[in-house]
Structure formats: C-alpha cells, structure tokens
Amino acid sequence: MSNLYEIRDVVDDDLNAIANLASENELLLEGLTPSIFSVMLRWLYSKSEMGKKIQILAQIPTGVIAHYGGVPFKMKWHEKAISATLASNLVVDRNFRKYSPFFSLQKEFIKRYQEKGYSFAYGAITREGVLNPHLRMGWKSLGSLDVYVRPISLASIFGKLVNYPVISLLAKFPLQLIQKLWDAIFYLRHHNIQVLEETSFADSMSSPLNCWMKKKKICAVRSIEALNWRFSAFKDRNYRIFIPYVNSLPAGYLVVRLMPMKQFLSVAIIDLVVFNDEKKVFNALIKRCICFARQSNADLVASAFTDHDELANSFRWAGFFKSREKFIIVGHFPKSGDTKFSEFNFSDFHINWFDHDYV
Incomplete structure (x- = not known):
C-alpha cells in the first residue's frame, strides 16, 4: 500500500518529528530524550565525515510514519579500504505497520546504499519479528554479537529482580559476601599501569x-578522525574515554558510557582496544571501568563481543559471563561489486558496540 505514503530523503527540518516518532514507539532507551535524539540524528547522518548520507522516511499528509538510516563507516575488507553502512534507527508508527512501510523503506535503502558507493550494508537485530522480514528482503544472517556482563552489586541486582523489600534486606549481607568473593576470584593484576581520562x-x-x-581482516576503521567523530563530537552521549600509558606511550583505549539495560543501570564498554595484546593493559582498563561503575552506582558492567574476538577469553577471565541478551548480525551484499557474500567469513569480522550504539 505504498500509494498511501511517500518515501523521501530526510532533511534537517524532519529531525524533531522523527525523534518524536521514535519516542512514541519506544525506540529510545531511558535517558535518551527526543530533543537529544534529534541532535544525535544530525550527528549521525548530516555531520558525519565517514561517508555519504543515507536517511529516508515514509510520510503521509499528517506527518512522518517511519524512518530508516544508514550510519557510514570506513571499513577494512581484507587488504581493501571500502565504505560500509550500518542500517540503524528503524522505527515504524505502530498504527501504520499493517501497511508495511518497512518493505518500501528497505527497497529504497538497498537501492540508495549501492548508488552512493557503499560496498555492503550490515545491521544488528534483537527480535525475530524484525529478523525474518530482513531475510525476505535479501539480507543474510551472519552470526551473533553476545552481551556479557560482570556484576558490580549482586545485592542491588537481586533487589531489582525480586522487588520484595523484606527478601532483599535479608539477602543483602549474603550477597555482599558473594560479591566480595567474586571480586577476589576475578582479581585483576595490572602492575600499576597509569590510566588517564581524556576528552x-x-x-x-x-x-x-x-x-x-x-x-x-574485516573491521570498521579505527583512526583518529573516526574515533573523535564517534566518541568526542556528540557531547550529549556522555562517552568516557580512558587511555592507558606504558613507558609514557599510549597502550590502547577504553570507551564507556552509562546505559540502562532493562531494569538495571550498567556501564557499557563501547570499545576496548589493546595495542600489543598485553594482559596487564587489559586488566588495568577493566579495573578502571569497574572503579567508574562503582562511582556511578551501576549494577553491572556490560560488553558486547563475538566468540572469536581476540579479547573474549580475557573478558571471561575478568569475571564476565554471557547473558541472555544478544544481537543477530545481518548483512546485505550487492550481486556485483568489490565485496561478495561468498568471500565473507564471520570469524574474520571484528564487531562490537563501536558499530552499534545509537538508541
């Protein structure tokens, strides 16, 4: 029923309406207001230097009923430098879902990303109801991005789960002892590495x-330009940047932000890079993250990574365990071009919340 609505490119004057649509249809996480989200959309699509803008909407005479965007990334594809786009911020007015604007938006998105020179598109999906329509439109399921957590306050987590004050009070002291035991078992030796917060x-x-x-092999490019756009340009996102130093030289970085996860407050590890695979540097960064979580009264620390991530075992040895939350990573590859699905191996793909953290 695409004759009921018009598909067109987004202009900046549309951003407030899109933000309100996202809020009314429960796309925005707690703490992300429509006013902040409209600024965020401008940062992602209009002010990015990572690639050409892809942002479309569906509109009826009375207003916007759907939105879809592609966040641009410079990408390494084996030995080639390419551009890719992350399908993001899909929202459809619940009152118009029966008219299937999703499929019209998908058709336009696929057409436009190829016209604008992107080599492939990818996305992260949490619900089967969203996955299956993507597969019908030619997207491929690539693998999973799992969410791992480390508890900071078992007593607080338990209290929010059971919601019975008397039971929570009785369990508080035993859970505090278990938390101390957990911290002792997964104690992080870091050899007094200096970790500084930067802007x-x-x-x-x-x-x-x-x-x-x-x-x-396959990875969104980390460059000074990309990192400063991603983590410093949009101040309202409140990213915190921590840099470890070894012999006065930077040895990696950690970027975190406070993030609600259902009823819990978490410190989300958005990106963590260790330059020389040094365990002591990883430990120093995780220890700084835990310190920040305690200062922020967070319930837990969370990170998203694949089973083949080079730091996966380090996270597990640091007390992180796999939660029930995960993202299904999907990709769309043109039939002709410089990237082919037959050449893609998910175990070659380095992906985490650096790529996907926009609601």
Whole structure:
C-alpha cells in the first residue's frame, strides 16, 4: 500500500518529528530524550565525515510514519579500504505497520546504499519479528554479537529482580559476601599501569592504531578522525574515554558510557582496544571501568563481543559471563561489486558496540 505514503530523503527540518516518532514507539532507551535524539540524528547522518548520507522516511499528509538510516563507516575488507553502512534507527508508527512501510523503506535503502558507493550494508537485530522480514528482503544472517556482563552489586541486582523489600534486606549481607568473593576470584593484576581520562584522541595514537588495524581482516576503521567523530563530537552521549600509558606511550583505549539495560543501570564498554595484546593493559582498563561503575552506582558492567574476538577469553577471565541478551548480525551484499557474500567469513569480522550504539 505504498500509494498511501511517500518515501523521501530526510532533511534537517524532519529531525524533531522523527525523534518524536521514535519516542512514541519506544525506540529510545531511558535517558535518551527526543530533543537529544534529534541532535544525535544530525550527528549521525548530516555531520558525519565517514561517508555519504543515507536517511529516508515514509510520510503521509499528517506527518512522518517511519524512518530508516544508514550510519557510514570506513571499513577494512581484507587488504581493501571500502565504505560500509550500518542500517540503524528503524522505527515504524505502530498504527501504520499493517501497511508495511518497512518493505518500501528497505527497497529504497538497498537501492540508495549501492548508488552512493557503499560496498555492503550490515545491521544488528534483537527480535525475530524484525529478523525474518530482513531475510525476505535479501539480507543474510551472519552470526551473533553476545552481551556479557560482570556484576558490580549482586545485592542491588537481586533487589531489582525480586522487588520484595523484606527478601532483599535479608539477602543483602549474603550477597555482599558473594560479591566480595567474586571480586577476589576475578582479581585483576595490572602492575600499576597509569590510566588517564581524556576528552579526545591525540595524534600520538595514530601509529599504534594503524598497527592494530593491520591485524584485522574485516573491521570498521579505527583512526583518529573516526574515533573523535564517534566518541568526542556528540557531547550529549556522555562517552568516557580512558587511555592507558606504558613507558609514557599510549597502550590502547577504553570507551564507556552509562546505559540502562532493562531494569538495571550498567556501564557499557563501547570499545576496548589493546595495542600489543598485553594482559596487564587489559586488566588495568577493566579495573578502571569497574572503579567508574562503582562511582556511578551501576549494577553491572556490560560488553558486547563475538566468540572469536581476540579479547573474549580475557573478558571471561575478568569475571564476565554471557547473558541472555544478544544481537543477530545481518548483512546485505550487492550481486556485483568489490565485496561478495561468498568471500565473507564471520570469524574474520571484528564487531562490537563501536558499530552499534545509537538508541
């Protein structure tokens, strides 16, 4: 029933209406207001230097009923430098879902990302009801991005789960003892590595970033330009950047933010990079993250990574365990071009919340 609505490109004057649509249809997580989200949309699509804008909407005479965007990324594809786009911020007015604007938006999105020179599109999906329509439109299921958590306050987590004050009070002391035992079992030795909080990424990190990127096969590019756009340009996102130093030289970085996860407050590890695979650097960053979580009265620390991530075992040894939350990673590959689905191996793909953290 696409004759009921018009599909067109988004202009900045549409952003407030899109933000209100997202809020009314429960796309926005707690703490992300429509006013902040409208600014966020401008940052993602209009002000990004990572690639050409892809942002479309469905409209009827009385207003916007659906939105879909593609976040641009510079990407390493084996030995090639390409551009890819992350399908993001899909929202459809619940009153118009029976008219299937999703399929019209998908058709336009697939057409436009190829016209604008992107080599492939990818996305992260949490619900079967969203996955199956994507597969019908030619997307491929690539693998899963699992969410791991480490408890910071078992007593607080238990209290929010049971919601019975008397039971929570009785369980508080035993759970505090268990938390102390957990922290002791997964104690992190870090050899007094200095970790400083920064507001941006300095040019001195360019060379070690390039060396780190050379080890990756398929990966969104980490460069000074990309990191500062991703984590410093949009102040309202409140990313916190931590840099470890070894012999006065940067040895990696950690980016976190406070994030609601259902009824819990978490510190989400958005990106963590260790330049020389040093366990002591990883431990120092996780220890700093735990300290920040305690200062913020967070219930837990969370991170999203694949089973083949080079730091997966380090996270597990640091007390992280797999939760029931996960993202299904999907990809759309043109029939002709410089990337082919037959050449894609999910175990070559480095992906985490760096790619997907926009609601």
